[in-house]
Amino acid sequence: MQIIPLRQNDRIQLKKPHPCGGNIFLILRVGSDVRIKCETCGRDMTLDRLKLEKSIRRTLNSSSIDT
Template structure:
């Protein structure tokens, strides 16, 4: 899956704050994500993160 730093991911499950959108801060074996609703940050293993992605909203600077 092609995910870059700065992309916003829409995940399948809601965060307790009600938001489904997460900003990608770090990509590698783990993803570091920041909730767009409340600002909470977490690290997820790549395999778990890729399963829970519903949609990738590209960052403005992306060339795709």
């Protein structure tokens, strides 16, 4: 299983879209829980980190990507 590094201000795409239809989220805070904000409607929510990692399709880092 791939380990996904979660960093503040990263964008992630989730497998399951938000009810508003968007599936791109911005990471606001990372801890045992992760707070993310929907880029489409601007709502934020807090998710369990493990649960979130499983529902990430991919990360959309604008900064450098470590290989």
